Amino acid sequence: MAFKIETSNQDTTFWYEFIELYRNLPILWSDAHENKPKHLRDRALNILLRKYRETDAAAGVREIKQLLKDLRLAYRTELKLALEHTYASGNSLSNYRSALWYFEALSFLESKELRTLKLHSGLTGDTSGIVIDTSFSTIDDSFSCINNYDDEIVLYCKSLVPALKRLPPQQLMYAKYHIDNVVKWGRIGILTYDRPHIDADGSKKSSGAVNVENCIEVLTTQNDISVPPKRLKVDQHNSDDANHATTSLAYDMCKHISMPSEECLVVVDVSVNDIEQFKLASVDNEFDNLSFETSSPTYARPDGTSDSDRIIHLKISHSDLEDGADPHETAGPHETTLKNAEPVLELTLRRQCTMHFSHYIRNVVPKYSDEEFLRQFRIGRKAVQMICNHLETTSAYKKLRGHGGYEAISPQTHVLSFLWFLGHDKTSYRDVATQFNLSVSCLHSVICRVADAILSMKHILMIPLSEAGKTASDIAFSKKCNFSGVIGCVGGTQIKIDKPRENPDRYLLTKGHYSIQLQAIIDENLRFVDVFVEYPDEPELLETVKRICGNRYCLLGNASYPCMNQLLVPYPVDEVLLTQAQKTYNDHLQTVTSQCNQIFAHLKTRFRRLHHLKGRHLSRMVDLIKVSCILHNLASVEELKQLEGDMNQLHPEPIFTYISETRAHVDIEHGAGIGATMGTDCMQPGKRGLTVSVVVLGGACLTVMLAYLAFGDSTDESGLRTLRMVSIIFRHGDRSPTEFYPNDPHRNHHWTGGLGALSEKGSQQMYQLGKLLRPRYYRLLPPNGLYSKEHMTIVSSYAERCIMSAQSFIAGFLPPLENTNPLPIPWQPAAVNVLPRDRDTILAQKQPCPRYEQSKQRLVAYPPKDIRELYEKNAALFRTLSQGTGQNVSTILDVELLYNTLEIEKSAGLELPDWTEGIFPQKMLPIAERSLALITELPLMKKIKGGAIVAELLDNAIRRRSGILIPERNIFIYSGHDVTLVNFMRALNIIDQTTGKPDFSAAIVFELHHSITFDDDFEVKIVYFFNSDDKYPKEIEIPNCESPCSLTKFEQVMETVRLRNYDETCDFDPFFDFDRLRDLERLRDERRDRERERDRRRERDLERLLEDRERPRPFRPLRPRSSTKRIRRPFSSVSSSFSMAVFMSDKVANSTTLLF
Incomplete structure (x- = not known):
């Protein structure tokens, strides 16, 4: 089936677009993509199919394949006729006028079809006079590409000499001038494509003059694949004002001449033996076909990117240009001569080899001065050599030698590519790999090796302070701030990162982006003593501070750190009225800490990758942060001073100054001269009224915004207008211990309310939690502000601390309004429903269940594998706890109870025994969390303990959806324990998103929203408050229920853990x-x-019997046996049943x- 291409205007446009789309899919016609996967080729065919269906809607992939075969067959046939014509006429192939109107549009197939014709007809590239044959000759494999820049320049000059000799003197003078400028920039390795040049009047142009256009790049390999045309722009030198002015005159007078039918060739990266087959084609001066342009045209690729290709180093020998040229006139063409210059031709550039950043380290880096080297790699040469020497000794690098028969990547390439990657934030892996002639995967391995090698140098570059060093630091800081005993400063910063794979919610900030915290101890020389990154298993800052300082020295910190004997922090300004001495202390402390904290700004300025670390592996990002700190210590003082100037150059901040003495104006400075220009422009006639209007309007808008923030609804952004019902489950507040261990030094401490009672701090926590939740759920509260059982219900566990926590919570959550309060105090009574201890299945969960007890006994008899490993791993810990407490600590439950006691005593401000150092809370907390999780270890246990709470919340929500909730309450409040929250979260399988041991006053809220997505259904959301100070709750992702999660879907997901009948599940016998x-x-x-x-009773009977024996009995006559009658009483069923029971x-x- 043959396809006929119509030639109407509309169809011609379509076929041009179709062929252009075909050209941009080289996988369908290029030999370089023959080994690509089939699905990529199918995808390209589908792209063409979508385009072709604009004319034929019923077409398929088979028709597209046939169409492409017909197009290539037609082009091959016409190309064969063109070759025969060139053989017969002796002209070049470019002069051939084809009868096939889309012949030139398919020119990208020329090299491939020529090889096909040569294979079939035996054509060679030796025929003289046919430029097209020589230009597409394949370089023999025996000749290798010359990588030396001098050899490339020689070959390039020899290829240009024949064409330049044919130029008129005026054109030759113009060419020589621009070639010298290109050579000048190419020699020092900074030749670019968009270097601005100065016009005759001194103004800058955005791009340099273009003297070589229509660059068609052809990659000549064994397959000889053609690359789409690109336009090459060669820039001018702008170092001398006279040269700039002359260049602009030459640019304005010499018009660019476009001759698309002619081609010429520039040969780079080829051997001397092949130089004759690459020549510049002669161009006829057919002025009738010339089209003049008055400005430099620019070219954009079809994919929207701009030309930023390879650098070409040129050199033209003056001795080769003797026809009408004066070698002493290279400084620039004379203005009078240029007026009479008539441009004749335009050169079109064709390449044979792909040029990369070849030998950047060998040819460019050695030519850098020390300052340029420091600017590029952010560290000096001596430090780089030190890292290279250390890298060679590592086992990871030694494994590379002779691997696979290839030469290993040099240590210099390792270190310099790593430093380039770390010091440039705008470069991608691909950019760095291209810069250093590496693959992307290889670059990743290089970065890992160098990072590990530098981390192994930490003990050399971050040396702990010795006694002599502490003394020197004390003297240095005493001179700075008049504080004695100070040996360093503590500070930190946030480093923006991508969303990590490990615990992403832990690093999510309230602003919506992810960051990791870096803290460090800094000495008087602004060097890192030790660094601490927020990552599991990393050492704690405060513990290290205690270890370094001891009882003799201390460190300086800001207000974000706690006050300790080893850490001086400023007085809190908001709490007390400071004296003059305290203000002076704060000023001195702030001055020193701000100076020390400048190290983090220098660190980010020096290693710009720290502005935003890319990647998902958190451990690698932590390594890069530590490596940056180690490299900072490796730099010398002179290097740090040279790099300090970059801080003001990288991120200039706008400075806004308002002046109102005789006239008002605003100065906005982004750089030199801009502020003055803006200020002068604002005071021009006709713009003063506009400025005042803008200021007034801005003030009005600001007032409205402030009023909205002060009095408006702050919960609208959270989407809480759709809220219909909430169920709040919280743990009670801080309490006193319920038991003590034998060696407890605080057994006689006075605890308010007795053991296990809610403390004063706990009451404040619950009151604060109520105030925190009131703005979020105030829409559901009663309109008059008074408690009503029709609107809410409050349920509490049997424990007094839970009842008091519920009362404190209601005091903050539902304070009475002033006009409706019947009491003289801002408090109102509210009913708290207490569940009996032996009938509680949702809060204290003390109602007995034989099946649960049996499962628990089996779990104790046959513990899981991780429990057995935990006992084996912490055997020494259990012995230490037993010795310290004076009691037998042999189970994880014992550890949990002991942890609770120590936690409460520490929260009360009591000093813990010495044996708890290093044990509490680091080692005991995971065991306590595992003990709480063991309550719902098995599916049946999870259903009994956690499923009861799930069933309670689900039943209320379903009844609310069905309209049978009587009374129709909006708020359900449950005051429980830590096991209440843990069992509920483990039943929902969301414990990994929160914490294994909830804090005091922690709360989880089950929200029911009106949904616009689901018809006749609610939307379920769950949020978690870590404590009463958590102003920004965390929204929980419900497993197996994508957001938005409907109530119906949530009910289906929870069906496996939902407890419908407690007695039946626990298998009670009705008897x-x-x-x-x-x-x-x-x-x-x-x-x-x-x-x-x-x-x-037996004792009393025995005593009575003894008394009866001692008492004299009266004489009774004996009766005959036959006269004795035995009286049989009837059987009493009631007494027998009772005895049986x-x-x-x-x-x-x-x-x-x-x-x-």
Whole structure:
């Protein structure tokens, strides 16, 4: 099936677009893409198919393949006729006028089709006079590309000599001048494509004059593949004002002449033996076909990118240009001569080899001065050589030698590419790899090797302070701030990062981006003593401060650090009225700390990659941060001073100054001279009124914004207008200990309220939590501000601390309005419903469940593997805890209870024993978290303990959706314990997003929103408050329920853990379903009481019997046996049933005591 291409104007435009699209898909016609995957070729065919369906909607991929075959067959046939014509006429192929109107549009197929014709017809590239054959000759494999710049220049000059000799004197003078300028910049390796040049009047142009255009680059390899045309721009030298003026005159007078039918060749990277086959084609002076342009045209690629290709180094020998040229006139063409200059031709450039940044380290880097080297690589040559020497000794680098038979990458390439990557924030992996002639994967390995090598030098470059060093630091800081005993300063900064794969929520800031915290100890010389990055298993800053300072020295810090004996911080300004001495202390402290904290600004300025670290692997980003700090210590003082000037050059900040003495104007400075220009422009006649209007309007807008922030609805942005119902579950506030260990030094400490009671701090925490949640959920509160059981319900555990926490929470969450408060104090009573301890399944969860107890006993008998490993790993810890406490600490439950006691004592400001140092909380917290998780280890245990809470919340939400919630409450409040939150979060499988051991006053909120996405359904959201100070709650991602999560979908996801019937799940026998068998502990106590009562009764009977024996009995006559009658009483079913019940209860009690 043959396709006919129409020639109407509309169809011609379409086919030009179709062929251009075909040209931009080289995978369909280039030999270089023959080994690419098939799916890429299919994708390219589909792109063409979409375009072709504009004319034929029913076309398929088969038609596109046939069309491309017909196009190439037609082009090959016409190209064969063109070659025959050139053989017969002796002209070049460019002079051939084809009858095929799209012949020139398919010129990108020329090299491939020529090879095809040569293979079939035996054509060679030796025919003289046919330029097209020689230009596409394949370089023989025996000749290697010459990488030396001098050899390239010689070959290039020899190729230009024949064409330049044919130029008129005026054109030759013009060419010589511009070639000298290009050679000058190419020699020092800074030849670019967009260097600005100065016009005759001194104004700058955005781009240099273009003297070589229509550059068609052809990559000649064994497959000889053609590359689409590109336009090459060669820049001018702008160092001399006279040269700039002359250049601009030459640029204005010499018009660019476009001759698309003619081609010429510039040969680079070829051997001397092949120089004759690359020549400049002669161009006929057909002035009728010339088109003049008055300005320098620019070229944009089809994909939207600009030309930023390779640098070409040129050199023209004056001795080769003897026809009509004066070698002493290279400084610039004379103005009078240039007026009579008539441009004749325009050179078109063709390349044979792809040119990269070849030998950048060998040819360019050695020519850098010390200052240029420092500016490029951010570190001096001596330091680089030191790193290279150390890198050679590492095992990772030694493995590269002789690997696979290839030469290993040099240490200099390793270190310089790493420093280039670390010092330039706008460069990608591809840019750095191209700069140093590496692949992207190889560059990644290089960065890892160098980073590991520098990290191994930390013990050399970050030496801990010795006693002599501490003394010297003390003397230096005493001179700076008059503080004795100071040996350093503590500071930190935030480094922006991409979203990490490991715990991303931990590094998410309130502004919406991710960052990692860097803290450091800094000495008097602004060098790092030690660095601390926010990452698991990293050392703690405060612990290191205590270790370094001891009891003799201290460090300086800002207000964000706690006040310690080893850390001096400023007085808080907001709390007390400072004296003059305290203000002076704060001023001196702020001056010194601000000077020391400048090290972080210098660090980011020097290693600009720290402005935003790219990557998802957090461990590698932590290594790069540490490496930057180590390299900072490696630099000398002179290098740091040279790099200090970059801070003001990289990020100039606008300076706004308002002056109102005799006239008002605004100066905005971004650089030199701009501020004055803006100020003068604002005061020009006719613009004064406009300036005043803008100021007035801006003031009005600012007032409205401030009023909105002060009195407006601050929750609209959170989308809380759609809120319909909330269920708030929180842990009680801070409390006193419930038990002490034998060696506890604070056993006799006075605890307000007794053991296990809510402390004053806990009441404040719960009150603050209520105030925190009120602005978020105020839309659901009663309109009159008074408590009503129709709007909310409050449920608490049996513990008094939970009841008091609920009352404190309501005091902050629902304060009465002034006009409706019946009491003289800003407080109102609210009903708190307390669940009995033995019937509580959702908060304290003390209601007995035999099946849960059986699962727990099996879990204790056969613990999981991680529990066994935990016991083995922490055997020494258990022994230490047992010795320190004076009691047997052998289970993770013992560790959890001990952790709670130590945590409360530390929170109360009591000093912990010495044996807790290094153990609490670092080593004990993971064990305590695992103990809480063990409560819901098995699926049945998770369903019983966590599923009851899920069922409670789901039932309320479903009844609200169905309209059968009576009364129709909006707020449900539950005051519970830490196990309440842990069991609930483990049932939802969201414990990884929060914490394994909730803090005091932590809260999780189950929100029900009206949904515009789902019809007749609600949207579910869950947020978590870590404590009462958490102003920005974390929104939890519900597993297996993508956001927005509907209530129906959430119900389906929770079906496996939802507890519908507690008694059936726990497998109760109805015969024993009465009150005294509900609680196994009470049953055991009652059994013991009965046993004691039976013993006492036996004792009384025995005493009575003894008394009866001692008492004299009256004489009774004996009766004959036959006259004695035995009286049989009827059977009492009631008494027998009661006796059986008592017997069975005793039997159950005896059996249940074995489980404890």
